[in-house]
Amino acid sequence: MTTQAKLEVRELVKHFGGGLTLLRKQRPSVQAVRGISLKVVSGEILGVVGESGCGKSTLAKMLVGLDQPSTGTIELDGINLKGANGKVNLKQHARRVQYIFQDPISSLNPRKTIRDILSAPLMYLQGLTKQQRQQRLDELMTQVNLRPEFLERYPHEFSGGQAQRIGVARALAAEAEVLILDEPVSALDVSVQAQVLNLFKDLRESLQLTYVFISHDLGVVRNFCDRVVVMYLGRVVEEGPVEAIFSQPRHPYTQRLLDSVPGQSVRKLPAEDDAVELPDPMHPPVGCAFAARCPVATTECRQSDPELETLATGHRVACYHPLSNSNVKDHD
Amino acid sequence: MTVAGTSSSPAVKKSGRAGPFKLLMRNQLAGFGLMVLAVILLLVIVTPWLPLADPDITDPSQRLLPPLTPGYWLGTDQLGRDMLSRLLWGTRVSLAVGIVATLVAATLGSTIGLLAGYFGGRVDGTLMRGIDMLMAFPYILLALAIVAVLGPGLLNALYAIAIVNIPFFARNVRGVVVTLRNREFVDAARLSGKGDALIVLTEVLPNVLPVIVITMSTTVGWMILETAGLSFLGLGAQPPTADLGSILGEGRRLIINAPHVATLPGVVIFVLVMSINLLGDGVRDALDPRLKAGALMRPAARTRVSDQARHTAAQKQQGLLDVVDLRTEFHIGTEVHKAVNGPTFSIAPGECLGIIGESGSGKSVTAMSLLGLVASPPGTIMAGQVNYRQENLLAVDDERLRRLRGGELAYIFQDPLSTLHPLFSIGDQLVEALRAHQPLSYRAAWQQAVVLLEQVRIPNAKARAKVYPHQLSGGMRQRVSIAMALANKPQLIIADEPTTALDVTVQAQVLKLLNQLRHEQGSSLMFITHDFGVVAELCDRVAVMYAGELVEVGPVAEVLAKPVHPYTRRLIACVPDVNQVADRLTEIPGLPPKVNDLPPGCKFADRCDQVTEACRAAPVELEALTETRQARCIFAREVL
Numbered sequence: 002m003t004t005q006a007k008l009e010v011r012e013l014v015k016h017f018g019g020g021l022t023l024l025r026k027q028r029p030s031v032q033a034v035r036g037i038s039l040k041v042v043s044g045e046i047l048g049v050v051g052e053s054g055c056g057k058s059t060l061a062k063m064l065v066g067l068d069q070p071s072t073g074t075i076e077l078d079g080i081n082l083k084g085a086n087g088k089v090n091l092k093q094h095a096r097r098v099q100y101i102f103q104d105p106i107s108s109l110n111p112r113k114t115i116r117d118i119l120s121a122p123l124m125y126l127q128g129l130t131k132q133q134r135q136q137r138l139d140e141l142m143t144q145v146n147l148r149p150e151f152l153e154r155y156p157h158e159f160s161g162g163q164a165q166r167i168g169v170a171r172a173l174a175a176e177a178e179v180l181i182l183d184e185p186v187s188a189l190d191v192s193v194q195a196q197v198l199n200l201f202k203d204l205r206e207s208l209q210l211t212y213v214f215i216s217h218d219l220g221v222v223r224n225f226c227d228r229v230v231v232m233y234l235g236r237v238v239e240e241g242p243v244e245a246i247f248s249q250p251r252h253p254y255t256q257r258l259l260d261s262v263p264g265q266s267v268r269k270l271p272a273e274d275d276a277v278e279l280p281d282p283m284h285p286p287v288g289c290a291f292a293a294r295c296p297v298a299t300t301e302c303r304q305s306d307p308e309l310e311t312l313a314t315g316h317r318v319a320c321y322h323p324l325s326n327s328n329v330k331d332h333d
Numbered sequence: 334m335t336v337a338g339t340s341s342s343p344a345v346k347k348s349g350r351a352g353p354f355k356l357l358m359r360n361q362l363a364g365f366g367l368m369v370l371a372v373i374l375l376l377v378i379v380t381p382w383l384p385l386a387d388p389d390i391t392d393p394s395q396r397l398l399p400p401l402t403p404g405y406w407l408g409t410d411q412l413g414r415d416m417l418s419r420l421l422w423g424t425r426v427s428l429a430v431g432i433v434a435t436l437v438a439a440t441l442g443s444t445i446g447l448l449a450g451y452f453g454g455r456v457d458g459t460l461m462r463g464i465d466m467l468m469a470f471p472y473i474l475l476a477l478a479i480v481a482v483l484g485p486g487l488l489n490a491l492y493a494i495a496i497v498n499i500p501f502f503a504r505n506v507r508g509v510v511v512t513l514r515n516r517e518f519v520d521a522a523r524l525s526g527k528g529d530a531l532i533v534l535t536e537v538l539p540n541v542l543p544v545i546v547i548t549m550s551t552t553v554g555w556m557i558l559e560t561a562g563l564s565f566l567g568l569g570a571q572p573p574t575a576d577l578g579s580i581l582g583e584g585r586r587l588i589i590n591a592p593h594v595a596t597l598p599g600v601v602i603f604v605l606v607m608s609i610n611l612l613g614d615g616v617r618d619a620l621d622p623r624l625k626a627g628a629l630m631r632p633a634a635r636t637r638v639s640d641q642a643r644h645t646a647a648q649k650q651q652g653l654l655d656v657v658d659l660r661t662e663f664h665i666g667t668e669v670h671k672a673v674n675g676p677t678f679s680i681a682p683g684e685c686l687g688i689i690g691e692s693g694s695g696k697s698v699t700a701m702s703l704l705g706l707v708a709s710p711p712g713t714i715m716a717g718q719v720n721y722r723q724e725n726l727l728a729v730d731d732e733r734l735r736r737l738r739g740g741e742l743a744y745i746f747q748d749p750l751s752t753l754h755p756l757f758s759i760g761d762q763l764v765e766a767l768r769a770h771q772p773l774s775y776r777a778a779w780q781q782a783v784v785l786l787e788q789v790r791i792p793n794a795k796a797r798a799k800v801y802p803h804q805l806s807g808g809m810r811q812r813v814s815i816a817m818a819l820a821n822k823p824q825l826i827i828a829d830e831p832t833t834a835l836d837v838t839v840q841a842q843v844l845k846l847l848n849q850l851r852h853e854q855g856s857s858l859m860f861i862t863h864d865f866g867v868v869a870e871l872c873d874r875v876a877v878m879y880a881g882e883l884v885e886v887g888p889v890a891e892v893l894a895k896p897v898h899p900y901t902r903r904l905i906a907c908v909p910d911v912n913q914v915a916d917r918l919t920e921i922p923g924l925p926p927k928v929n930d931l932p933p934g935c936k937f938a939d940r941c942d943q944v945t946e947a948c949r950a951a952p953v954e955l956e957a958l959t960e961t962r963q964a965r966c967i968f969a970r971e972v973l
Binding site: 053067091096099103107108110111118121124126162171174191193194196217221243244259262263264265273 | 838
């Protein structure tokens, strides 16, 4: 694998709301993403994990150009997404980066046939003629293992797994190199989930795609991704190769996530106190956002927010007291 | 490779639900309206070819003839003009003006609504404040002002009426567009390279059209009435052209001497507007998705139980709760969806039984059938027994069932935000739950509510009792639902995916809590989930459901270690393991069978890799393999 960055994100910040009211009062703002820097290497699958509200979906929307960052830059092959006029050319960007939605059915317009839906990117992004489109539609349907006659049907006639294949076909129609997969299988049943994940893997091989895979399912991430980024309240707290993150997590939050997977026989951290609650994204704490829930937090953690530091090759963690094998015992 | 290809037959099966036109015709009043309107329309369309007198030719010698005069069926007016002819021509004008005004208002109003809703922000603010201003004037005054500026005349009256009605369209359409704009398919269209104009026209508009049609059908009658009003005041149709309103206005002065001149146009206006409104209401009912989904149908207080099931006496009790051959069906249109196909299981006191299955496997319907919570119509319990302490719950009277629900038998739902009432504090909701079953004063109940909140480990329970559901996080809300279930010392708690909507760390906390409470209180738990990890964490025994049947039952550890049914085996295999990496995930090809078209033999046969002729030939029974394990597979004994 080359180390050339396909997508590079620098100091990305996104807040919603804010500004002033008519009476010049400060409006409350939610800080969804609070300074994220990361690289996606060509051909890899980067997993982004975290719980709801950690900003992972906001990050995904910004990567694909549907949302604009408040500050910070996103570069694709070294070229800033924002052109000289300060705006993202979505049409140009969509030819290279595409998005797979979480809810497959609601991402398909209920009043359009699959043919209409899949023709849109071929027409508006690729500019194909009618004959070329027909040929390409057949190809796309074969690529996602759907029968060509499904083209004339409406979205409600499909099951979740089939609808998600149509979503994949739409992304492939744009001939993008990077796919942002925003929880693409969390709405699907496990038996169907495996079908769709395997399809993603096959397509990556045959079309040399790069994926950013957003998920909260650690089992799926471990089996699907090459590298993992763990997010907590709008920041990256740990980043590294999937094996390192799962077999030797260094951030206490990563360990907490792994411990929380139901059915685990071995748990490394003491069980969490019942009283803990997640921090408020409207007023993020001064220090480490995880400090209130952290079993190893000290005063230092509550006063200043740790930066990401490299511990081993490619393994970075934002923690003053990273876990090592010596300071975690087995609890069951 | 063609995984999905095998799952669906090429011929699309028509759904059993009635189409919009059928629904419309089912509404008898709407059908009547349509008939009357059709007759009127037919008459006014053929008017120019009917052998009628010219409506504008005056004949003073024949003035004010009463109806039924030979040659003048409906009499004549003060200038001797034939009333029948004038009425028909007048109706023509009224209808045409009403319909054209509706079209104008619909076009302008919908455009404003589309733009305001789609672009939002400043565009929305400017356009909608304009609409608000339009609405702030009394409509007739506004119409009068417009006509006063433009001058009297039919065309100006049409403009006035159309402008006055723009807000109805703009507001309705904007409301729908605002929700559509945030739908994912709009984002998807943007990523497909479509610009704003294309998205509004080709993605949003088709989804708004039903709303526009509904609004048109309900306003067209109103517009005809308004046109008539303006003409009645002399501001609409100018002589010699007459519409129904101006005929009525002229007849007003003669109401004593020749009542028919005013009465007849009045009757025509009434019949016309009534027929349009009846039809319009029908169209709305048929097209509105919420009404179509049965929002107007009042669900019964408990699920309908067939006579046969209602008169079955309880069998000998084995556990705390015995379910015997339960069958629940949904009758939708002409189709029968067999959701629950005879599961038989029992839950011992203090035991936790996990029911696991994929969506559509019937696990939730099974749980809801126990307490008669399946919506009826369309749900019906066709057969079976639900025996709780020597009592068949399907046979008990409503009052007894009401006492059991939320009392000895409690329920926890998946989404606490939709089960907790948003307008009452959580303390009040607990008090209500307590006082429904126990004779407690408000104060005593409140104290007990606080104790319950402490029991489910809600920090600072005394203060938290006063907050409203939206002020709590998802995990805390689910704790409140658990507290509510515990309120009346339940013997059995039925929990339907209570942790599915929660984050993994919160799920871990809630599972821990449920486990602790179960052991503290000794109540039984029926836990419905799709997650084997959760079952392993919490349950003693597990029952696997597929297509409404139990396919495997046994102690959790044994089933997980050595699943017997191929479905269980493959289902476990396709869950990605967080502790190890598989090169390729195992998948189960195909899809579950449709519950309205179940195969006669093994329901898993189409997706099974060991299927034989025998599997498809006849139904496979759930067979006891050991004392604790059962499976529904003809090869089960060979595996175990």
